[in-house]
Amino acid sequence: MIQAMLLSVLVVSICTAIHYLVLKRVSDTIAQRKSAAHGQNLGLAVGAITIAHVIEAFIYTLFFLWAVQGLQIGALNGSVPAGKPTTMMDYFYFSLVNFTTLGRGDLTPVGHLRFITGIEAFHGFLMITASGSFVLQVMAGRAPLSDKG
Incomplete structure (x- = not known):
């Protein structure tokens, strides 16, 4: 369980930093393009937020x-036909569905992977909410995170 917690802290930190850097860069670009x-x-x-979310899910x-193949602290079970291994695309699909909190349920985490999955859904919700707030400010003509204007 400690491994899952540490992995979660690491991935949340990395993805939050990426998200902030993207929003900051977009905000600074908007501030410079006053016309x-x-x-x-x-x-x-x-566009930038969509790309950031896809990268974060990846x-x-x-x-x-x-966690599954290296640390062996869980598995991803589900709709993969019997005898066929779970592919990277299956993991990516699962991550996108989970990050957006859609949670289709066709793939199910097992073991400590469930903890990381819960953290991803919570973190995805926070990032999507922050992005929504950012977009509303851009629609109002602001550059929300910029100190350039």
Whole structure:
């Protein structure tokens, strides 16, 4: 269980740092482009945030693989046909579904992987909520995290 907790702290730290850096960079870019239309700024924000979320879910995928195949502290069971191994794409799909808190249930974590899964859903919810708040501020014509303008 300690390994799952430490992995969770590490992956949350990495993904939060990535998320902040993306939002900060977008905010600074918006502040520098004062003459850009709100639609362009909104497009930049939504595009960058979408890419950031996908990257963050992929990082969780790598941590799930590490937990299962490297540390052997859990497994991912589910809709994979009998005798066929769970692929990286299965893990990535599971991570995306979990990060967005959709939780389809066709793949099920077992063992201590359940703890990391719960942390990912909670963290994904926080990151998506922060992104929503950021987008609303961009729609209002602000550069929320910028100190450049």
